[in-house]
Amino acid sequence: MNSILEIKNATKKFGGLIANDNITFSVQEGEIVGLVGPNGAGKTTLFNSVSGAHSLTSGQVVFNGEDITKKKPYEICKLGVGRTFQIPQSLNEMSVFENVLVAALNRHGSISVAKEHTQKVIAMCGLASFIYMHAGNLNVMQKKRLEIARALATEPKLLLLDETMAGLSGVERKEAINLIQRIKISGITILMIEHVMEVVMNVSDRVVVLTSGRLLAEGTPEEVTQNQQVINAYLGGMTN
Amino acid sequence: MKNYIEANSHFIIKFLASLLVAILLPLFIKTPFPLHVMILICIWAIMGMGWNFIGGYAGQVSNGHALFYGIGAYACGIGMKNFNASPWITMWVGVIISIGVAFVLGAPLLRLKGHYFALATMAIAECGRIIFLNWNYVGGATGVDFLNKAEPGWYTLQFTSKYPYYYIFLTFVVLILLLTKGLDKSKFGYYLRAIKANEDSAQSVGINTSRYKLLAFMLSAGVVSLAGSLYANYLQYIDPSIVMPLNVSMMICLVTVMGGIGTVIGPVIGAIVLTVISEYTRATFSSISGFDLFIYGALIIIIVLFLPNGLISLFRRKQKIRILTPLEMEERMR
Known part of the structure; x- marks a missing residue:
C-alpha cells in the first residue's frame, strides 16, 4: 500500500x-x-x-x-479530496437533488450525465425520498447525510x-x-x-x-x- | 431535443403566447405614449435580465450597473457623432468595452462580500459618471446630441416612427430571455446559484468561485451595455445625468427584485409592472408635483410587503415540502 x-x-x-x-x-x-x-x-x-x-x-x-x-x-x-463540514454547509435555497448535482458537476461536464451520477449517490446515501425538499428544511441527521452525499458526488x-x-x-x-x-x-x-x-x-x-x-x-x-x-x-x- | 421540449412545454407555450401578444399589441395602439411605455419596458427588461446574472443568480448585489449602461450609450453616441459609425457595430464595441471594464473592476471588487460589494460598485459607478461629466471629448455635461448628424434609416438605427424601435428592442429582449433560459439549468447556472447559497460550500465541491463570479459580472455588464446602446439610439441625446445617475443603478436592482430575483422571467415581469406604474402615475398626476413618486413608492411597498419573493410568486404554485413515497422513488430512479 x-x-x-x-x-x-x-x-x-x-x-x-x-x-x-x-x-x-x-x-x-x-x-x-x-x-x-x-x-x-x-x-x-x-x-x-x-x-x-x-x-x-x-x-x-x-x-x-x-x-x-x-x-x-x-x-x-x-x-x-472531498470534505464535509462539522456544521453542515448545505445550499439551503436549493433542493436536495440540486445540492448533490452541483457537486456531481465537478467531474461531469454534461448535465444529463451528472444527473445520473447524482441519482446513484443519492440512493447510496438514503436521501431518495427527500430529493424535492429544500436542503434548508432537512433535519440535522439528513443534513449530515447530505454533506456526505455532496462530498461523494465529487468522486x-x-x-x-x-x-x-x-x-x-x-x-x-x-x-x-x-x-x-x-x-x-x-x-x-x-x-x-x-x-x-x-x-x-x-x-x-x-x-x-x-x-x-x-x-x-x-x-x-x-x-x-x-x-x-x-x-x-x-x-x-x-x-x- | 424531444426531451427538452417535453420538460419545458410549460415555458414554451407561455413564451410563444406572450410573444404573440407583444408582437400584436402595438397594432392596436394609435397614440405614441403607450408605445413609448412599451419601448421603455423593453429597455428595462434587458437591463433587469442583465443584472440578474450577477445580482440574481450569483447573489452579488451590484449597485453600479449604470456605469455599463453609460458605456453602452456613449459607445453609440460617440461612434455616430464623431465617426459616423453604424450603431449596429458600435453597440458591440460598447459591449466589448463594458466586458473589459467589468473584467478589470471585477477582479478586485468581487473579493468583497455582501454590503461592501454593493457600496464599492456604487462608488465606482459614481466615479464613472464624474469622469464622463468632466471629459471634453465626450461632450462633458452638455452630452452628445447625435440626431442632426444622421439620416433616419436602418444603418443609423434612427427612425421617425416608434414602431421599428419597439420591434428591434423586442427582438433583443427575446434573445436575452432565451440566453437566460439556456443558462438557467446549465452548469453555469447551477454554479452561480451554489455561489449565492454558500460560497465556502461551493468551493469545497470544486467550484472556482472567483472565476464564475467574474464571468457572471462580465456577462451582466455586456447585456446592460447593450440596453444602454439601444436606449441612446432611441433618445438620440445622451448626457451623464441621463444615462449614468445613481437611480438607474437602483432601478435595475428594483426591476429584478420586484419581478423575481434569480428567475428567468422575473425581470421581464418586474420591468412591465414598474415601468407601467411609473410612467402612468407620472402622466396622471402631472399637475401635483411629486405626487406620482408618492404613489409609485406606496405601490412598491405594497408589492414588497405581500410578495417578498417578487411578482413571479403570483404565477407560481408554492412548492410544498414534499417527501416521496417509496413507489414514487422507484419511478424516478428507473
Whole structure:
C-alpha cells in the first residue's frame, strides 16, 4: 500500500495560538483513519489545512504525490479530496437533488450525465425520498447525510468526514456506520474526525490522537486505547 | 431535443403566447405614449435580465450597473457623432468595452462580500459618471446630441416612427430571455446559484468561485451595455445625468427584485409592472408635483410587503415540502 495523504510537520498558528504543532502522519490508500482528541485539540484546523480552507503556517501536505499545501479548496477538490463540514454547509435555497448535482458537476461536464451520477449517490446515501425538499428544511441527521452525499458526488479518492456522527441516535448511527463501510468498499480512503468512541473503534483501521495541537499517539484502535498517555489526556490523569 | 421540449412545454407555450401578444399589441395602439411605455419596458427588461446574472443568480448585489449602461450609450453616441459609425457595430464595441471594464473592476471588487460589494460598485459607478461629466471629448455635461448628424434609416438605427424601435428592442429582449433560459439549468447556472447559497460550500465541491463570479459580472455588464446602446439610439441625446445617475443603478436592482430575483422571467415581469406604474402615475398626476413618486413608492411597498419573493410568486404554485413515497422513488430512479 502507498500513502495517499502525507502530513509533514504541519504547524498552524492563529496569532499567538498554536492550533497544530508539528504534526506528522500519513494515510494509506484504502484504509479508514480515525482522528480523535478532546475539544480544541486542533482536529478541524488540520482538516481545514488539508482541504485548503486556510494554509499552513509551516509544513507540508502531500496528496497522491502532489504538494497541495498552497492550493485552493476547489483545486484540491478537483484533485480528489472531498470534505464535509462539522456544521453542515448545505445550499439551503436549493433542493436536495440540486445540492448533490452541483457537486456531481465537478467531474461531469454534461448535465444529463451528472444527473445520473447524482441519482446513484443519492440512493447510496438514503436521501431518495427527500430529493424535492429544500436542503434548508432537512433535519440535522439528513443534513449530515447530505454533506456526505455532496462530498461523494465529487468522486473523491480521499474523503474527509468531520463529525458526521455527532448528535445521531443509536439507530441512525448504525445506518451511518453502514454507509461509511459501503463507501470504503467502493474504494475511497477515509479520514474521519469522530467523538463517538464506539464508531471510531468499530470502523477505523488506525487511529490518530491529537491533544492541544500535538500528535499524541498513533496506531490500531486497540493500541491506542491501551496507551497510558491517551488515557491521561482523555480522563485528565497525570502527565509526565 | 424531444426531451427538452417535453420538460419545458410549460415555458414554451407561455413564451410563444406572450410573444404573440407583444408582437400584436402595438397594432392596436394609435397614440405614441403607450408605445413609448412599451419601448421603455423593453429597455428595462434587458437591463433587469442583465443584472440578474450577477445580482440574481450569483447573489452579488451590484449597485453600479449604470456605469455599463453609460458605456453602452456613449459607445453609440460617440461612434455616430464623431465617426459616423453604424450603431449596429458600435453597440458591440460598447459591449466589448463594458466586458473589459467589468473584467478589470471585477477582479478586485468581487473579493468583497455582501454590503461592501454593493457600496464599492456604487462608488465606482459614481466615479464613472464624474469622469464622463468632466471629459471634453465626450461632450462633458452638455452630452452628445447625435440626431442632426444622421439620416433616419436602418444603418443609423434612427427612425421617425416608434414602431421599428419597439420591434428591434423586442427582438433583443427575446434573445436575452432565451440566453437566460439556456443558462438557467446549465452548469453555469447551477454554479452561480451554489455561489449565492454558500460560497465556502461551493468551493469545497470544486467550484472556482472567483472565476464564475467574474464571468457572471462580465456577462451582466455586456447585456446592460447593450440596453444602454439601444436606449441612446432611441433618445438620440445622451448626457451623464441621463444615462449614468445613481437611480438607474437602483432601478435595475428594483426591476429584478420586484419581478423575481434569480428567475428567468422575473425581470421581464418586474420591468412591465414598474415601468407601467411609473410612467402612468407620472402622466396622471402631472399637475401635483411629486405626487406620482408618492404613489409609485406606496405601490412598491405594497408589492414588497405581500410578495417578498417578487411578482413571479403570483404565477407560481408554492412548492410544498414534499417527501416521496417509496413507489414514487422507484419511478424516478428507473
